[in-house]
Amino acid sequence: MFAELRQPPTGRRTGWRGGLLRAVVDEFCYGDSETPVLAGVDLSVRTGELVVVAGPSGSGKSTLALALAGLIPGRIGGRFRGAVTFQPDGGSAVDLGDLPLHVAAQHVGIVFQNPEYQLIQYQVDAEVAFGPENLALDHAEVVDRVARSLELTGVGGLASAAISSLSGGQKQRVAIAAALAMQPPMLVLDEPTSDLDPVGTEEVLAVLSALRMGGGCGVVVVEHKLDEVARHADRIVLVVGGRVVLDEPPRVAFLPSAPWREAGVRPPELALLAEVLPRAFRPEAAPIELRNAAAPRARLAEPPPDGTRLDTPPDGARLDTPPDGARLDTPPVEIPGASPELAAQEVGARSAPLTVEEAAARLRSAGLLATRLPLASPGAPDAARGDHAAFEVADVEVAFKDKLVLRGVDLRVEEGEWVALVGANGSGKTTLGSVLMGFVEPRRGSAACFGRPVEFGRIPRQAEHVGYLFQNVDDMLFTETVAAELDFTRKNRVAAGPGAPTPGEVAELIGLSGRLGAHPYELSGGERQRLALGALLTRAPRGLILDEPTTGLDEAHAMALFELLSRVRESLGALSCLLITHDMRLVARFADRVVALRDGRVVLDAPPREAFAALELLESSGVRPPAVSRLHASIEDRPPAVALGVDELAAAIADALGRV
């Protein structure tokens, strides 16, 4: 499934208008607020570059994206000092803030996080044609733009499809196509993959990579899936507290990882591994990959001693485009006072692999050849298991209209067991959870929770024992305060399980005891997620079904949720859980067992270490294991079990290299 997507779609159009997008923001505060969201930012992006902007939640990265697209200050109110300009090659710079929005959109297009709310037509081609039609272009030009945009984004075959019938990745690609139909030389995307599954993420990133190929469109993408996006990037920018604190090529941006960890952003696993094992990942071990590493950037990860920022190029630094027009993966930068030898030494010491294949090649060059890596604890995590089934389905078949979504699925989750249900979108994961909760009636087969048959439509009865966390937790919050949400159960005289915690205890558990008076919509996404989970916990359920609990959460919020789940598991030892997820970190950390679905059938049922070792099977099911697990699987020849974390694999590699 992923192999098909590795080849990015190519378009006929390669002659994008060249130019430079530059944001110089001395200060920006929202509304009447005195707290600057952006301060002292100076960021330049050339057409043909793909720049990834990362940062913790609330760091200002999305605000920076809005500014780059010319929406600040024109459309989003606040106090703004600075300018965002686009300077076409050979032309003079235009201030995007001075332009009407539709004119700015022809210089810099923007794509938002949720594709649902940026697609306003019913059909794909009508959506893409919407902009050119509004510009009153000739019919032939409209048709041409629609065809080119659809082709560039690889959705040409879906031109007459209804948007509601598309997958998340396809919708986001249509949104990109619609922005491209305005023919902007630059594209800014604000977390375009955060709501997408791994297949959709790969689809979108492949499109972005293709767009900037061959001296093409410039792309700025705000993203927190650094494991996936880093290999496509020319530069990685870290934004913390409204400031750009780091701007480096991807190979050196994450080394050392300290600035990222301090900022609460998790660097790619391969970079962390390279940091732990610098000798094993020497770049000279993979000379072909030195193409990127040979072009050092002027900026350093470590802040200078005097506290001044190094987010702007030093005097004399310049970005060059080679005379033949070919794109450099990393534009060379002249560093005043820095000798080429010094720069090469710097990069040689800091160069992270960007792909699993590259990391494996480097390890092989370092002498690690198909060695069996000794794992510290190859068994599955311990779990407080009971003797009875928490969730059980037998020969379940579900069809929507004439489409079979589940085809004879059998699954048993023991009491106290945490099982991860993984698979591509449309594989039937959520439908299986819905069957267990009584939302969906199976056409055939049976389902039971804690020994009681599930009755379709009798959801309150099901909810006496089982809590269901919806993917969009906003659908679960009904009242005006956090306290009222946690008191909802008692107020509605809903039966709670034995030993049900009080709202106060739950508030403490979910870390919201200080915000009981806040409106749920005032909370951040991660806090709302925890509140919704807390609301379920007030009923003391014996089982939980969590549907994509980390989708859309940044690293810090995901970690906070992980901590909460750890505490829940610790305090409610017999709690059973069915985790429906694409997040393999969640799986690696919490699952006792991984069940993979493909086209409505169970194709894999094994503990995480063994499941992640079945790389080909998982990838063909639209599941991408963590990079360290994939690296482990690619080093050994069909290992029976793989490492789940960086430290574990690093220890195993170090041990193996020591033996070599």
Next chain:
Amino acid sequence: MWDTLHHALFDTLAGQTVVAYAITFLVPLIGPAVFLRFVGLKGLRNVLSYEAADTPIHRLDPRIKLLYPVVIGVASVFLSWGWVYVLFGLTLIPWVLLRPSLVRVRVLTTIVLSPALLSIWSQGLYYTTPNDHLLFAFPVTMAWVGTAGLSTAGLIYGAHEAGRLLVTASAGLVLVMTTGPSDVVWATTKLFAPQRLGLALSVGVRFLPQVFERLATVMHAAEVRGYDFTRPSRWWRMRETVGYGRRMVRALPLLTVPILVGSLRGCAQMALVADSRAFGVNRRRTTYREVRWNRGDRVAVGLAMLFVVGVLALVTTGIGVRHGL
């Protein structure tokens, strides 16, 4: 036994009051009950959706299909009720060409007949003329309802009006079933609508199914939180039924908040997107889609012209003109 019952119901004040209550409140509920039983909200959503097929009707220019219910509806206003039922017969011809499945016919019939019967019944109660013959005269205890009873003239008038409803519904459903939403939007903007109305229509068509889905999800979420929407198994158990009604009413604000907040959040972003795509910048837009007329379109237009001429002839000669025009 029968005589006793008859006497109790029709010759005593209490019995007459019970019958009057049933006529006023219970009978009108039969239509919606039948509708919910045979169609339901889910069925309504499915049946009111475009069904792709390759029929002469599907192949027609969307503008012709959009004008069809308008022309038929206007004609029904001018024609006498006898001719309206002839017109209803004519509107069935496209259905013959479409050959819908029996399930769909059942659902469509329910959709069309339920409001028609309701209309007949309500006119029977409230359409009054001097010297009405009352099928059932309401007792004095029902004076507060504001009608003398169920009248024959009212029922007949209701049947006339229902004919117009049937004609328009039959023609309108042909449009809905055979025309994709994007075609409806395109045809509307081409024929009538200013840009803003066109966009509103487009957004509505795009997001209506999502609102239904969202409502279902939010109701599920409320049930997961313990809120009970389960219908009582026996509706005549008053305590359970009243409790169910109360829960449903109390749930309205609960369910509205998440849906409204989600929609409003989306609206702000949609506005940005529409503006960034130059919406409303030019007075006239060009169009991506161009429709070329085929033989079917020309035949349809010919038939439509013939129809209009025929209706005009009926109206101007007085043969088929509606009484009172």
